[in-house]
Every structure is written in C-alpha cells, then in structure tokens.
Amino acid sequence: MAQVEFAPLRTIGDFLFETARFQIPQINDPEKWSNRVLNNLLYYQTNYFLTALLIFLVIGIIHPVQILLGFTALAICFGVFVYFTNSQYKAKRFKHDHPVFCVAAIIAAGYFVVYMLGAVLVFMFGIAFPMLIILIHASLRVR
DSSP: OOOOOOOOOHHHHHHTTTTEEOOEEEEEEEHHHHHHHHHHHHTHHHHHHHHHHHHHHHHHSSSSHHEEEEEEEEHHHHHHHHHHHHHHHHHHEEEEEEEHHHHHHHHHHHHHHHHTHHHHHHHHHHHHHHHHHHHHHHEEEEE
C-alpha cells in the first residue's frame, strides 16, 4: 500500500492569531484569489480538517437527535433512490402491478421528507457551515 503523508498541524498562532495576516481578496482578479485559496487549503489542510470536525461535533452536541435523524433520512432517501435506479425493470413491473401502493408510497415519502426537513437541514448545516468557515479563512488568509 502506498504511504500516505499528512500535512503537519500548524500552530494556532500561525493559523489564526499572532503571525496570521488577513486581507480581503481582490475579487477582480479571480486567478490570484483561486491560487490563494488553493495554497491555503493545501498548507492548512490538517487544521481545516480538525476545524470542520470540531464544528460538526459542536453542532452534533447541540442537536444530537436532529443530526442522527437527518443523516438517517438522507441515507434512506439515497438508498431508495439507488435501489430504484438500479432495478428499473422490477420497479416498472411493481408500479404496474400495485398502482395504489405506489401512490401511497409517494405520498408517504413526501410526508417523510416534510416531517424530517428540520433534521435534514440541521445535518446539512452541520456539513455546510464548516465548509463555509474554511472557504472564508482560505480566502482571507495571506501567507
């Protein structure tokens, strides 16, 4: 197996405080901005991973039930989607043989999605918010 090397963990002073310099990127030069983001993502990748993990865990501690329910709801929806897209013949035959059950299943799935929407949003926020924080830091950090 190939050796995997992790980037070293940078100090909190270098990452956020003492020697850290922040500057708003020049939006009119997207190439320079994207280079800054890419270089910061590579240089601070271990710090970013730990930051994302910490933020997700904090959100999970604040809303543990919603995180678990949101993950479960998304996993169920994804699993059903994969199952029905991989077995199209069986799905068509089942729809033809049991139309009332299919309508009831669609209504139940819609109700499930609406009922679980709050939990799904909390789970998605737990994933998207750390990414936003990382993107903001990578955009503003000047090395």
